[in-house]
Amino acid sequence: MASAIDDDPRIIEFDVRTDEMLVNMGPQHPSTHGVLRLVLRTDGEVVSEIEPHIGYLHRCAEKIGENLTARQWIPYTDRMDYLAAMNMNLGWALTVEKLMKYEVSEKARHLRVLIAELSRIASHLVGMGAYGLDLGTFSPFLYAFREREKILDLFEEACGARLTYSYITVGGLTADLPPGWLGRCEAFLDQFEPIIKEYHALLTTNAIFVKRTANIGVLSRELAIEYGCSGPVLRGSGVDQDMRRDGEAIYTAMYDGYAFEVAVMKNGHYPRDHEYPPVPADAVLGDCWHRFFVRMLEVVQSMDLVRQAIDRYSACKGTIGEPLKLTEKIPAGDAYLETEAPKGQMGFYVVSDGTAIPWRVRARSSSFSNLAVAPELCRGCLIADVPAIVGSLDIVMGEIDR
Amino acid sequence: MAEFLINSAGLPEWLAWTITAVVAAVLILNVIAGGALVFIWAERKIAARIQDRLGPTRTGGRFGWLQSLADGIKLLAKEDLMPEGADGMLFRLAPYVSFCASFCAFIALPFAFDFVGQRLNVGVFFVVAVLGLEVFGVILAGYASASKWSLFGAMREAAQVVSYEVPLGMCVVVPVMLAGSMDLVTIAEKQAGWFTNWYLFHDPFTFVIFWVYVTCAVASVNRAPFDLAEAESELVAGFHTEYSGLRWSYFFMAEYGSMFLVSALAAVLFMGGWNGPIPVAKLLGLSAGTGDTAGYFVRLLGMANLLGKATLGVLVMMWVRWTLPRLRIDQVMTTCLKYCTPLAAAMFAGVMVWQLALPGGIVRGLSRPAGEVREGWLEGPGGKAASRPAADAAQKVAEVAR
Amino acid sequence: MRGPDFLSQLDAALPGAIVGRNLEAMDPWIEIAPERIADVCQWLDTKSPVRFDALECITAIDWFEPDAKKAAKVSWQPHTELVYHLWSTAARVSLVLKCNLPRWKGDVPGQLPEIPSVCGVWRGANWHEREVYDLSGVWFTGHPDLRRILCPEDWEGHPLRKDYEQPLEYHGIRGK
Numbered sequence: 001m002a003s004a005i006d007d008d009p010r011i012i013e014f015d016v017r018t019d020e021m022l023v024n025m026g027p028q029h030p031s032t033h034g035v036l037r038l039v040l041r042t043d044g045e046v047v048s049e050i051e052p053h054i055g056y057l058h059r060c061a062e063k064i065g066e067n068l069t070a071r072q073w074i075p076y077t078d079r080m081d082y083l084a085a086m087n088m089n090l091g092w093a094l095t096v097e098k099l100m101k102y103e104v105s106e107k108a109r110h111l112r113v114l115i116a117e118l119s120r121i122a123s124h125l126v127g128m129g130a131y132g133l134d135l136g137t138f139s140p141f142l143y144a145f146r147e148r149e150k151i152l153d154l155f156e157e158a159c160g161a162r163l164t165y166s167y168i169t170v171g172g173l174t175a176d177l178p179p180g181w182l183g184r185c186e187a188f189l190d191q192f193e194p195i196i197k198e199y200h201a202l203l204t205t206n207a208i209f210v211k212r213t214a215n216i217g218v219l220s221r222e223l224a225i226e227y228g229c230s231g232p233v234l235r236g237s238g239v240d241q242d243m244r245r246d247g248e249a250i251y252t253a254m255y256d257g258y259a260f261e262v263a264v265m266k267n268g269h270y271p272r273d274h275e276y277p278p279v280p281a282d283a284v285l286g287d288c289w290h291r292f293f294v295r296m297l298e299v300v301q302s303m304d305l306v307r308q309a310i311d312r313y314s315a316c317k318g319t320i321g322e323p324l325k326l327t328e329k330i331p332a333g334d335a336y337l338e339t340e341a342p343k344g345q346m347g348f349y350v351v352s353d354g355t356a357i358p359w360r361v362r363a364r365s366s367s368f369s370n371l372a373v374a375p376e377l378c379r380g381c382l383i384a385d386v387p388a389i390v391g392s393l394d395i396v397m398g399e400i401d402r
Numbered sequence: 403m404a405e406f407l408i409n410s411a412g413l414p415e416w417l418a419w420t421i422t423a424v425v426a427a428v429l430i431l432n433v434i435a436g437g438a439l440v441f442i443w444a445e446r447k448i449a450a451r452i453q454d455r456l457g458p459t460r461t462g463g464r465f466g467w468l469q470s471l472a473d474g475i476k477l478l479a480k481e482d483l484m485p486e487g488a489d490g491m492l493f494r495l496a497p498y499v500s501f502c503a504s505f506c507a508f509i510a511l512p513f514a515f516d517f518v519g520q521r522l523n524v525g526v527f528f529v530v531a532v533l534g535l536e537v538f539g540v541i542l543a544g545y546a547s548a549s550k551w552s553l554f555g556a557m558r559e560a561a562q563v564v565s566y567e568v569p570l571g572m573c574v575v576v577p578v579m580l581a582g583s584m585d586l587v588t589i590a591e592k593q594a595g596w597f598t599n600w601y602l603f604h605d606p607f608t609f610v611i612f613w614v615y616v617t618c619a620v621a622s623v624n625r626a627p628f629d630l631a632e633a634e635s636e637l638v639a640g641f642h643t644e645y646s647g648l649r650w651s652y653f654f655m656a657e658y659g660s661m662f663l664v665s666a667l668a669a670v671l672f673m674g675g676w677n678g679p680i681p682v683a684k685l686l687g688l689s690a691g692t693g694d695t696a697g698y699f700v701r702l703l704g705m706a707n708l709l710g711k712a713t714l715g716v717l718v719m720m721w722v723r724w725t726l727p728r729l730r731i732d733q734v735m736t737t738c739l740k741y742c743t744p745l746a747a748a749m750f751a752g753v754m755v756w757q758l759a760l761p762g763g764i765v766r767g768l769s770r771p772a773g774e775v776r777e778g779w780l781e782g783p784g785g786k787a788a789s790r791p792a793a794d795a796a797q798k799v800a801e802v803a804r
Numbered sequence: 805m806r807g808p809d810f811l812s813q814l815d816a817a818l819p820g821a822i823v824g825r826n827l828e829a830m831d832p833w834i835e836i837a838p839e840r841i842a843d844v845c846q847w848l849d850t851k852s853p854v855r856f857d858a859l860e861c862i863t864a865i866d867w868f869e870p871d872a873k874k875a876a877k878v879s880w881q882p883h884t885e886l887v888y889h890l891w892s893t894a895a896r897v898s899l900v901l902k903c904n905l906p907r908w909k910g911d912v913p914g915q916l917p918e919i920p921s922v923c924g925v926w927r928g929a930n931w932h933e934r935e936v937y938d939l940s941g942v943w944f945t946g947h948p949d950l951r952r953i954l955c956p957e958d959w960e961g962h963p964l965r966k967d968y969e970q971p972l973e974y975h976g977i978r979g980k
Contacts, residue, residue, distance in 0.1 A: 023550045031635035055954040134635050136728025142453040208727045225857050225893050227928035246896040364861035372931045384636050384730040
């Protein structure tokens with residue numbers, strides 16, 4: 001890739017070209033978010049090219065899906081984005097329900113919104129904390145985990161698990177909420193809200209943080225779309241797209257009546273529904289700072305949605321209903337559905353031949369496409385920028401390798 | 403002490419000098435090793451408290467106060483690994499070079515009036531020069547490890563430390579200029595009296611240059627946000643990636659030793675050394691210069707004072723480390739060359755002009771007018787004899803260096 | 805999707821490319837002749853009135869029944885089906901393209917079926933095509949760097965094919 005070096009202004013400016021070195025970053029490296037392996041081609045501190053190698057966490061989820069019934073595959077979706085397993089469950093459940101033309105009860109629908117948005121907060125907290133870690137500050141990571149623990153406590157109470165929930169399932173949810181849960185959830189939200197200011201103080205507005213992220217790894221709108229990026233990565237580049245609003249009817253119907261504004265910069269400003277810190281002067285749309293900031297906005301947005309969901313859920317009479325049988329037959333045909341998971345658009349595709357066991361299942365993960373764009377972003381950056389850029393994409397290897 | 407051994411015990415002169423040197427060396431070694439243990443424990447506890455954790459709680463009964471010792475034993479028991487392609491001799495040598503540099507610098511550091519390993523009339527020069535040698539250990543480690551990450555760490559360290567020596571040197575020159583001596587004891591004694599006599603409050607320029615010194619000192623000992631040489635999230639562990647067990651712990655001790663040293667140096671140069679904010683001894687009519695028991699206790703008090711100030715400095719470094727993200731290498735260099743160096747130079751010039759226009763500073767004079775103290779006035783007969791050979795040697799080194 | 809109007813334009817621009825369609829299906833799809841897929845995608849990305857500027861997913865479905873008894877009952881002939889899910893960010897609609905390929909090129913087992921790569925249209929297709937090649941064994945002609953992506957480089961076989969047999973051993977590691 002000599003051309004990449006020729007295009008790098010920094011190298012030409014100094015007119016120093018020494019031997020290039022291949023450096024192996026990962027799969028055992030503190031900041032590659034699991035088992036990602038990046039091969040860096042560097043000239044001193046300047047990286048001319050990176051090449052991601054994936055597959056270290058490949059667990060043949062799709063092949064396994066061809067041997068299990070639709071509901072039996074739910075636990076395998078847990079292990080895709082294990083930081084937001086609820087959203088993975090939801091994506092698969094909705095896809096199968098779409099093919100079966102099945103509609104869950106009103107109460108289950110609101111409970112799904114509640115759980116999915118709470119899970120989004122938990123996922124973004126990890127993304128935020130781990131990003132601080134990538135930039136060399138340790139404390140925000142633990143502040144984020146402290147709050148995430150409380151969400152996991154709530155989940156544990158609801159379904160018994162802390163990481164791989166299998167809570168949302170085909171045809172509803174495995175159980176209703178225990179008594180008193182809603183009160184504890186509200187207490188958590190009240191306690192959590194002021195803490196977001198701390199995160200902004202420690203990271204978003206911190207001078208060093210801004211220096212490390214603003215105008216680094218700028219992802220243009222066109223490139224983001226061409227690579228199929230989604231979620232905060234896409235919105236951080238200024239593309240106004242959120243599957244909760246723009247997706248297919250079966251998914252958007254879930255959010256019917258919920259008020260939320262897509263966290264994206266429109267006409268030069270972000271939504272003003274809450275008080276947010278101002279955008280620093282150095283930040284360029286599509287850089288690491290904006291991707292990070294969109295995540296922070298979505299935490300607040302999800303809190304609002306959880307509050308709305310609590311109101312609606314408690315207003316519903318009756319039960320959430322029973323999920324479908326484990327061996328429920330799926331009508332022949334195929335269905336593809338993309339849902340807005342915390343990391344981006346999570347697509348599931350199911351092909352059925354009319355039996356209970358799908359003929360083919362496919363998981364299109366957002367991190368897969370988001371990571372594919374990393375080589376473009378890292379061209380000509382410094383070594384220290386590589387964790388900053390890869391971290392800002394907020395990838396989860398479980399979802400990439402499946 | 404040497405004189406006492408020669409005159410009273412009748413030992414030959416060379417033996418007496420050797421014993422004296424060994425005693426001083428062992429004492430200082432214990433200060434470093436013991437200090438490192440305490441500081442490592444303190445760092446754990448402080449980091450934990452900053453991050454809403456408890457830190458060690460059990461080792462040693464309460465507060466985990468024996469945790470560092472337990473860690474030391476663990477490190478001793480660890481396998482001493484060396485990479486296959488490593489340059490064996492250099493690899494083994496490197497930690498000791500680092501440690502010895504840090505250790506040697508302590509020799510000239512006065513803990514209280516007359517409590518000094520070897521009083522040098524070029525003490526400032528000696529400490530700064532020897533502390534700069536620590537970088538050789540790091541470069542050796544990086545080069546000999548046969549690991550690319552180590553090499554990156556070493557190169558960063560070399561670039562960073564060499565650059566930061568320039569503003570650091572300029573900062574150090576200011577107190578030297580004000581005191582008219584390079585002897586650390588003289589510089590500290592010149593600031594005797596109330597805290598208003600400290601060079602920190604001498605004039606606005608010295609106040610500014612103190613903060614420049616703090617920045618440069620943190621950078622030159624590789625603490626966050628300038629810890630690029632080990633940069634965990636980028637370079638795995640930087641120059642000590644391949645080290646394990648005891649060798650690794652030598653680097654660790656050197657780091658904590660240097661941290662303490664630059665803090666103590668700051669205390670001596672800018673914060674009155676062993677002269678407390680309130681001249682208790684003077685108010686009580688006691689003097690450190692006398693050889694009786696009262697004088698001895700005054701010196702002990704002074705030592706506690708200096709240790710307290712230096713510890714405060716170390717604690718501030720820890721606080722900074724657990725709060726801020728890390729800078730990037732180009733930003734570190736920019737900070738040094740674009741901000742610290744010009745600022746230090748300007749402040750140096752400012753202090754010079756101030757000395758010409760308003761000799762004696764603005765707030766000095768509460769106790770004693772400046773200029774009364776001349777170089778060498780403190781040297782009693784014993785001190786003179788004890789310091790001569792080494793001082794002569796150092797003077798020769800200094801002359802050659804010039 | 806804006807119905808027949810948009811499809812007729814595609815048909816007029818690239819006659820013979822569309823070989824089948826089902827607009828009443830749950831996800832309306834059109835079937836494209838495999839050798840025309842790159843042209844069709846290029847047209848959809850740049851010239852179409854609804855610009856499909858994002859490729860979401862490529863899936864290969866292996867229609868093959870290894871069990872002879874069951875194979876006698878199925879209604880389809882063995883083949884490999886490629887499904888492209890496209891998305892338009894401006895119009896916020898999706899489109900499904902399907903291509904039918906033989907399971908083996910020229911029905912010679914071991915010869916991978918070929919189809920033009922769409923990497924030239926969307927650079928993001930690179931990894932998706934590598935994954936399809938790796939797991940389902942479809943050779944994308946014109947792909948800049950067609951290597952295995954999830955399995956190790958020296959892996960044998962394509963695991964998502966229905967007749968795939970797990971190796972007994974891989975570098976001394978027992979597989980079964």
